[in-house]
Amino acid sequence: MTAIELTSSAVKLIVGYELDGRAVVLDSLTMPMNDGAVLNGEVVDPGAASAAILKLLKQASNDLNFPITEVSLAVPPIGLEVYVVDKNQTCVGTTPKISKTDIQNVIGQVRNENVGEQNEIIGLVPECFVIDQGRAFSNPPINEDSKNITLHAKIHVLPKKVIDGYRKAAEFAHVRVRKMVVAPYAAAEVVKGYKEMPSDYVLFDFGARFSTISLIGDYQLYGSTYLHKGSDHLTETLASGLKISFNEATKLKEIYGIDHTSSSYKGVIASLVDETGKTLNYTVDHVNAILEKAVSEYAEDVHRCINDLLSGYDESFRNLPVVVTGGGARLNGLTPILEQYLAPHPVIFFSSKAMGARNSAYTNVLGVIKIVNKYRNAFDEEKRMVTPVERVQTSTPKEKKKGYDAFEDEL
Secondary structure: OEEEEEOOOEEEEEEEEEEOOEEEEEEEEEEEOOOOOEEOOEEOOHHHHHHHHHHHHHHHHHHHOOOOOEEEEEEOOOOOEEEEEEEEEEOOOOOOEOOHHHHHHHHHHHHOOOOOOOEEEEEEEEEEEEEHHHEEEOOOOOOOEOOEEEEEEEEEEEEHHHHHHHHHHHHHOOOEEEEEEEHHHHHHHHHOOOOOOOOOEEEEEOOOOOEEEEEEEOOEEEEEEEEOOOHHHHHHHHHHHHOOOHHHHHHHHHHOOOOOOOOOOOOOOEEEEOOOOOEEEEOHHHHHHHHHHHHHHHHHHHHHHHHHHHOOOOHHHHHOOEEEEOHHHHOOOHHHHHHHHOOOOOEEEOOOOOOOOOOHHHHHHHHHHHHHHHOOOOOOOOOOOOOOOEEOOOOOOOOOOOOOOOOOOOO
């Protein structure tokens, strides 16, 4: 299966599958995105975005020697709402046992939830199935004795205009969209696979021009906010400060970052002749001073976003660790600044150990692969029914039903 993420700076792709809970990556590629195709997390030029998708798919198809006609997309949490929905279904069979049809019907009810004309359900995450005598199961309780079944689930809702931009980009590239997944939900699925990682945390995706901050509780997505700022803005600040091009500043940022080590290079790393004809020589110390100030200001903005996100929750949430991912997380010297400005939150940098996708920039697309594999059996949607929804606040533990997993269905 193929997963793609469109960002303001690049298109990222992974082709792979999951085997025994481990991601197997067949190919991972990144290609620069045309300026202006994706702006502040939204696809504003589907034609330009589709051209980048086509180039990337062509390269992946050539690498793997098979055509790619279907993709799943990681979509940013712009305008994300997370709701908890409870649906009850009376069993339709002639015997008092839960059948595949009963599961299908109750999931269909959740999918048809009314979320408003301007919104669309992008994800359905089952929490537990409850049957007679209050018995609860994580997986569909097929063949269990019961006349009724209730599904407790979370739904991820995004504005249609956001979803439509990504959908059109794929359509213009002549590929079928198998599934769309909210990016922080995908990332949380990857983090979940590592025992050393926490189950409750703030997920900070350090992007190029768009960064997201999400609350993860018991491995589930509860809410997100975002910041129209990222690593490219640091590069622009460096370029402006040294009066060099963006590409030159990018190279300096990637090579040196913020380097205060005693072994750092002390010589001239860049030179410029100014308008008066004077030669200006720059060292690592110049780069350090500019980047350190820019990153500190960015970290302050991130901390404000974290405080805003957690303001509606209990005080115990105020000390949750911050798990950092995304391409910007690779900046040398970032750790001590984040630890200082995000305190009292402990800071944990995360990247997958999956061969071929260890770059933290691939976290979201890797998570899409895992989710599509986990919920690979989906049913056709039925017409929507109007029913009330309740904003999610808490999650309940549930009993694990082993064996049948075809309806571990997230849409």
